Every structure is written in structure tokens, then in C-alpha cells.
Amino acid sequence: MKEILLDHNQKNYCIYPRLEIGKNTSECRFCKSRSATYNNLSHSLPELLGNKSIFTINECDKCNSIFSDFENHLSRFIPPSFITQIKGKKGYSNSYVKGGGKIFATSNFIEVKDEPDIFSKEVIISNQKFSNVKVYKALLKCLISLLPDQDVAIFDDVIKWLISNKGFRDFDYTAVANIGYRLPSCDNKELLSVTLFKESSKDKLRYMLSGKFNNLFILLPFSFVTTEKAKFKTIPARSESEKFYFHEVDFKDYSTQHKFRLNFK
DSSP, X not given: OEEEEEEEXXXXXXXXXXXXXXXXXXXXXXXXXXXXXXXXXXXXXXXXXXXXXXXXXXXXXXXXHHHHHHHHHHHHHSOOHHHHOOOBTTBSOEEEOXXXXXXXEOSSSEEEEOOTTTTSSOEEXXXXXXXXXXXXXXXXXXXXHTSOHHHHGGXXXXXXXXXXXXXXXXXXXXXXXXXXXXXXXXXXXXXXXXXXXXXXXXXXXXXXXXXXETTEEXXXXXXXXXXXXXXXXXXXXXXXXXXXXXXXXXXXXXXXXXXXXXXXX
């Protein structure tokens, strides 16, 4: 049986409609503390993905601090904002080119500031290095943050690993995602769209987080069958401007830095 646990859309970074996840505020859904504080507003999805409207009310301050470190590495993993067109907590982030130039997104499209001849040839933008474990934990945390309270308990052992300092050596499950992005366009809408699926049968239980963040698409599966391999299917785009370029990422065997080649000729 396949069911939709959550389906939410946010347009133009609007804080409404506001969605709050979690009803059991007597304990943190992650660390299970019954004496935790909840002074921080805990975003179910990080603000760096443009989330302004989905919050998990039973995520405590201590866990929120742990997850902020994971999100820092996620910010290094995703493409630059001039590609994704995502406006984070501090606006659009800049990408710097060796030699003095920089590229950044604006509300109108993309702006380039350069020294003479910097962009007369191929340019390579290098993101900061990231931890694959922390990037995956940031994505897995998003999935768990969106779960209804009654589904959290089955993830208890996974959550213990999530908030610990342990790496993939102590993680028995598949750690993959399908990451897609499309070329920036003035015609693309500022849209966050997220859906959480649950599929269960006699011999399997899996969840799938599907998220579209302007020009970035993230598909994150999680299966409790450790031998199951994820199979991704995408629907052909109606036009070139709607086309997403996907690649499958196995976080247990992946690079720790992204480089983007740009040619302005």
C-alpha cells in the first residue's frame, strides 16, 4: 500500500500556508528528552533550501544545534545559488572565481562581477569540501522531521545513529539520493514543493521524500530492507526549460567536493 503522508507547496518564499509537524511536545522526537527546551524555531527543511513555512515543533534546541552543522555541509553540497536560484536565510549566496570575479543570483536572474578577461575562457567554480556523512544526515533529518508522530518510533535506531558522531560504518542501510537540477531561467517560478510517501507491504517498508526547490530536485528514499536497492524513475520534461539533469549519489562512495565548469564564450 502506498500513501502520501505529507504534501506541501510554498510559493515566493511565503510563510503561509504554515505547516507544523508534530503534536507530542512532551519529548523531543529525536533525542527523546523530556526536559528539553524549545526556544528555537525548528525548520523541518533547512532555510538554505528556501523553506519559510514548514516547522517541526517537537525538535529541541540541542538537536537543532546538531542539525545546523549537518546543514552547513548540505549547503556546500548543493549547486551554487546562481543555478538553483534559491534564496536562503541570508539571501542569495555568492560564488567566487579565482582571479577576482564572482557570480550570484538576483531577483532578476544572474549577475556577474569580474576583473578584465576573467570570464573570457572556461571558469571553474569549486564548492567548499563537505562531509558525505553529514550531507546524508542533513537529508535524512528532513525526512524524519516531516513524519507524523506515529511513524517516528520505527526510526528510533536510525535516529540514534543520526544524532551520534558515528559514520557509515555503523549504518546498515542504503544511503542514496537522486539529485537533479535544471538550467536557470527567468521564467521559472519560485516554488518549494515537498511530498513524503510511505509504501508498506508484508515484506517491506519504505519512505520517499520528494522535494523541488526552485531549480533543485531531491529524491531521498529510505528502506528498512537493508538489501533493497533504490530505483529512480523520472518523467520526461515537456520542454527544455523544464528539464532536470539527474544523477544518483551513493553517499557511502562519493566525492567530497563539487566543481562546476562554466563557459561564457
